[in-house]
Amino acid sequence: MRFDFTPEEKKFKRQLSSFLDDVLPTDWHGPADESRDDHWTLNQDIKKGLAERGWLVMSWPKEYGGSDSSPMMNTIFAEEMAYRRAPGHDRFGTRMFGPTLMRFGTEEQRKKHLGSIARGEIQWCQGYSEPNSGSDLASLQTRAIEDGDDYLVTGAKIWTSLAHRANMMFMLVRTDLEATPHKGISLVMVDMKSTGIEVLPIVNMAGVHSFNQVVFDNVRVPKSNLVGDPNDGWRAGMTVLNFERSGIDYAAWARAALEEIVDYVNSDEAAVTSAKTDPTVRIKLAELHMEVEAARLMCYDVSYRQGKGQIPASEASMSKVAASEVYLKVLDYGVEILGMYGVLEPGSSQAKLQGRFFKMRLFYTSGPILAGTNEIQKNIIAQRGLGLPRK
C-alpha cells in the first residue's frame, strides 16, 4: 500500500510540467479547439516536442521507439496534459491504434506506421461509430468488398473526431455479409486522401467543429492494410477500446476546473463577493474536492492493475463513469456559481472566466456518451465486474 508517486515519477511530472510552461502561451486556458488553425499548429508543435523528448510514446516497447515505461507513468503523462488542458496528446495514434498494431499488425505494418506515430508526424482518427451503429457497434454496415488486391469500401462513419485533420483512419468494416454480426468485421487502415472519401463537418452543441461524418464511396484500400485476420476485426477493434478507456483525462480536467472555481470564489473578481463565506458554497466545493480525488484514485488503480499485467475491464469502466460524471458536476457548479454571468457565451464583453465554463459544460456533455456510453460501462461493471448474469 502506497498512495504516492515514486521519485522517478515525480521527476517526470516536473519535467513535463516545465516543458508545458515553455510551450503553452502564457495566457493559455484551453481547451484547444482543433478546428482553429492556430490551435492545431500548437497541437502539432507540442506533439513534436513531446516526441523529441521521448514522451509521446514512452509506454511503448523500446523496439518501437518507446521506453517501456509503466502504465502509471503513462497515466501521469495523460493527467498532466489534461490538467493543463494542453493539446498535442495524440490519443488515437499513440494510445489506441499503436498498441493494437503491435499486437495484431504484421512486421511490415508496424515498421511503416509505428515510427511515424512515435515521431508525431501522422494524425490518426478512429472510424467505428456509424449513423445506425452507436452503442450496438457490431451492427455496423460499412462494407469492404474484395476486388483483386484491394477492398472497395462503401458506407459512412460518424462522430469521427479529427477526421478533418487526420492523415489516416483505422476503421471497422464488414467483410462478411453472411456471418453473424461479430464474426464478419475486419479492421483496416485507410489513407484519408483516398479517392471517394468525403469529410462532412459536424458542429457540436458547444459550437465547435470537433467531429465529422466521413462518407466512403467505393474507396480503394489495399488488402495489405488489413490489420489482423480477415473477419477477426472485432477482437482487434475491442482491444483499442480497452486502451482507450480510462477516466484520467476527466479526473484531471475536473481537478483543474475545480481549482479555477476556488480561485475565482476567492478572488475580487467574483460576481458575488460573499461566495467564499457562504456555507452552501463551501460545502459544495468540498464535496466536489472529495469526488475529484475519489475519481482520480480509481484511475490510478486501473494503471496499478495494468502494471501488474491484469486487464482491469471493470475498473476501467468504473473510472470512466466516475470521472466523466464528476467532471460534469464540477462544470455544472462552475456555471452555477457565476450566477447570471454563467450563461454568457465566450466572446461576451462581460463574461466571467471568458465564458469558458459554459462552453466546457456544453462541450463535455459528450463525456458520458463517447467511447462507450456510461450506460454501456455500467453493463460491463455489472456483468464482467460483479458477475451478474446476462440472461
Place this chain on the structure above:
Amino acid sequence: MDFGLTETQELIRASAREFLEDRSKSDIVRSVAEGDNEAITSLWKDIVDLGWPSLTISEDHAGAGMSFSDLAVLLEELGASLAPTPLVESSICSWVIERFAPDSLKSDLLPQIANGDILITPAIVEQDASWDPESTKVAATRSGSTLVITGEKRFVAFAEQATHALTLVRIDNEEPALVAIPIWKADGVEQTPLAHASGVPVSSLTFNELEIPVGNIIAAENEAIKAVEELTAAGGVARAAQLAGLGRAVVDATVDYTANREQFGRPVGTFQAVQHHLAEMAIAAKQVNHLAYSAAWTFSQEGYSVVAAAQAKIAASDKIAELCWTAHQCHGAIGFTWEHNLHLYTRRALAWKTDYGDSAFHKSKLANAMGL
C-alpha cells in the same frame, strides 16, 4: 501508487476474515443489538487475545508497532462483518495518547490498553452533538492535585464496557484539557443507555463532582484542542475503513440476491435497471475503499492529515448510506423485513455516518483547507 496489500496486511485480512466469520455471525450481531452485553465481553476478550488492541501501539509501550494502514485493513473486515466490538474506540484513543500524552501517562496507560486491562472510549460530544472541541462545556475545577468534574457527555460508545473515558473538559471554565477518566463502576459517574441504531451500547455519561488526579491530564490548552481534532480525524478514517468493508459486504449480498431471485422467468439481476444500481453501488464502495486506504496511508506517513481524513469520511458517510438504501430497493420487499439482515448494515451505516464528524463537519474542515 501501490493499491496492493503488504504481506503482513494480507495476513491480517485473512486471519480477521477467518475469526470474524465465526465470531461475528449475524445472530451474534443481532443478539448484541438486543442488549446481550455478555456477547460483547466475550468477543472483546478473544479480540484482546488476538492482540488487535495493541496493533498500532508502539513497541516501546508493549504494542505491535504496526501502522494506521495495517489497522485500516483490519477495520475493513470488522466493518464488513458488523463486529460489535470497541476496536475503533480503543485504537483511536491509544493513538491519541501515544501522540499527546506525557511519557509517564503513556507508560502507564498504553501497555494496559494493549493487554486489555484498560478499555478506553472517547467521550467528546455533549448536548449540542458537536465534534468541535471549542464547544466543550463539561466543567472541571482544580483542587490541589485533584480535578473535580461535573457535566454530561453524550453518544459514548461502549461506555458500559469501558474502564476509562477519554474526555475533553474545561478547567475553571476556561482551559481545555483532555483527560483519562476511570469510569468503571466509579462513584460520581452515571450512565444512561441510549437506544442507538449502531446496534452496540451507546450512552450518556453524567459526571457528578467526580474526582480524578491532575496527573490524568493527557493534553492541556491548545494541545488538548489539537488532540481532539486529531482524534476526530483519525476516528473518521477508521469509520471510513469500516464503512468501506460494510459497503463491500452489502454489494456482495445484493449481487448474490439479484443473481438468484427470479421474476419473469429470469434472475432480476439480468435487468439493466438493477445492473445499473449495482454498478453504481460498486463504484461507490470502491471509491470509499480507495479514499479510506489513501487516508490511512497518509496517517501512517505523515501522522495526520485533515484533508485526507475529511475526504475519506465525507465519502464514507454519504456514499455508503446511499448504497445501503439502493440495496434495499434491489432486494425488494424481503429487504424491508426485520428478519432480513440488510437493515443491520443500514442501521450501522447511518450510525457511523454521524460519528467522528458527519459529512457537513468534514466538508467545512476541507473547505478551510482548500483556502475557502
